[in-house]
Amino acid sequence: MTMYKARAYSAASETAPLVSTTISRREVTEHDVQIQILFCGICHSDLHQVRNEWREVMPTVYPCVPGHEIVGRVVKTGPAVTKFKPGDLAAVGCMVDSDGTCPECEAGLEQFCPNMTLTYNSRDKHLGGVTYGGYSDSIVVNERFVLRVPENLDLAGAAPLLCAGITTYSPMRHWGVTKGKKVGVVGLGGLGHMAVKFAHALGAHTVVFTTSPGKKEDALRLGADEVVISRDANAMAKHTGSFDFILDAVAAEHDINTYIQLLRRDGNITMVGAPSKPLPVSVFALIFGRRSFSGSPIGGVGETQEMLDFCGQHNITADVEVIPIQKVNEAYDRLLRSDVKYRFSIDMASLKAE
Ligand SMILES: NC(=O)c1ccc[n+]([C@@H]2O[C@H](COP(=O)([O-])OP(=O)(O)OC[C@H]3O[C@@H](n4cnc5c(N)ncnc54)[C@H](OP(=O)(O)O)[C@@H]3O)[C@@H](O)[C@H]2O)c1
Numbered sequence: 001m002t003m004y005k006a007r008a009y010s011a012a013s014e015t016a017p018l019v020s021t022t023i024s025r026r027e028v029t030e031h032d033v034q035i036q037i038l039f040c041g042i043c044h045s046d047l048h049q050v051r052n053e054w055r056e057v058m059p060t061v062y063p064c065v066p067g068h069e070i071v072g073r074v075v076k077t078g079p080a081v082t083k084f085k086p087g088d089l090a091a092v093g094c095m096v097d098s099d100g101t102c103p104e105c106e107a108g109l110e111q112f113c114p115n116m117t118l119t120y121n122s123r124d125k126h127l128g129g130v131t132y133g134g135y136s137d138s139i140v141v142n143e144r145f146v147l148r149v150p151e152n153l154d155l156a157g158a159a160p161l162l163c164a165g166i167t168t169y170s171p172m173r174h175w176g177v178t179k180g181k182k183v184g185v186v187g188l189g190g191l192g193h194m195a196v197k198f199a200h201a202l203g204a205h206t207v208v209f210t211t212s213p214g215k216k217e218d219a220l221r222l223g224a225d226e227v228v229i230s231r232d233a234n235a236m237a238k239h240t241g242s243f244d245f246i247l248d249a250v251a252a253e254h255d256i257n258t259y260i261q262l263l264r265r266d267g268n269i270t271m272v273g274a275p276s277k278p279l280p281v282s283v284f285a286l287i288f289g290r291r292s293f294s295g296s297p298i299g300g301v302g303e304t305q306e307m308l309d310f311c312g313q314h315n316i317t318a319d320v321e322v323i324p325i326q327k328v329n330e331a332y333d334r335l336l337r338s339d340v341k342y343r344f345s346i347d348m349a350s351l352k353a354e
Pocket residue numbers: 042043044045046048163164167186187188189190191192209210211212215249250251252253254271272273274275296297298335336338342
């Protein structure tokens with residue numbers, strides 16, 4: 001297999017900072033698209049993975065090149081590629097391959113394929129070792145997993161749609177978020193702020209639960225109808241038994257049972273936040289009210305394209321702070337302090353300048 005060198009930022013261990021390096025990428029094969037990466041969002045999952053916080057479920061293989069919110073331009077295509085040509089805008093999310101033949105793939109739910117390849121820290125079928133993500137100047141991906149970016153979207157703000165966007169859009173569609181429904185969003189971070197934009201655009205009555213009183217004005221501007229400071233027990237109690245659906249996008253341990261109480265009969269709370277430790281769940285709170293508690297991972301390729309097109313129509317992008325890649329370690333520290341409004345987007349031109 002022929003390869004070329006790409007520039008990237010990688011971590012050598014769970015305690016090491018991300019540093020500049022070069023990695024090998026495969027030259028395009030039959031169905032591949034080579035993309036020059038323009039922007040890559042910083043997802044909290046990148047931080048969990050780089051620091052090996054998910055060691056029990058998906059241990060990190062080092063060196064680790066994270067990044068799965070990728071937007072760029074096609075520079076090269078394999079001979080069999082039909083969807084893209086050089087110069088096209090293109091995007092890549094959390095997956096770069098799947099078997100394409102299992103029932104999940106046939107249903108367009110590649111995120112559940114037992115042989116799915118994640119954009120980073122998955123076995124690389126072509127080169128051996130693990131896949132390397134979007135903190136890099138280029139990436140090569142099978143065209144089946146390359147998305148189209150609506151031309152009207154700001155590219156720095158579009159990058160986070162590839163994970164934060166689809167991860168919140170998919171469960172909202174699955175659980176029927178629409179006009180007339182009361183929807184809660186827990187945690188106004190990268191995922192949470194996208195959830196607010198989608199719930200609002202889908203016509204739901206949208207309530208944000210935040211631990212940060214300083215985010216109240218932003219939440220309203222982003223489309224929330226109400227904001228509740230979740231540490232205020234009285235304010236929480238006012239919403240008991242009233243929600244059709246709650247999306248929980250919190251990255252740390254927290255009390256889930258207070259939110260279960262807020263669901264109405266048959267209401268659902270879905271976790272997209274992925275704290276590394278198990279959460280205690282009150283079964284009685286589920287039984288009384290026939291409520292359900294579930295989780296949801298990203299979304300399929302088809303639904304990701306649907307979400308991007310929806311964003312194109314409604315002019316939805318993430319609110320981003322654009323940073324040069326040299327600031328990535330500082331950005332991780334700030335992410336841990338919830339000090340970003342509301343997603344970091346790395347300008348990959350900064351990598352070239354090194
Ligand atoms: N399921 C999936 O497929 C999927 C995909 C992507 C990401 N994720 C996971 O989703 C989570 C969120 O990711 P993100 O990138 O949106 O992270 P983020 O930007 O750091 O946002 C997380 C938010 O959670 C709230 N929060 C933080 N610490 C808290 C605490 N101790 N108690 C209560 N609330 C707290 C904060 O919101 P407030 O300040 O408003 O309280 C914070 O902004 C991560 O665990 C990530 O790995 C899952």
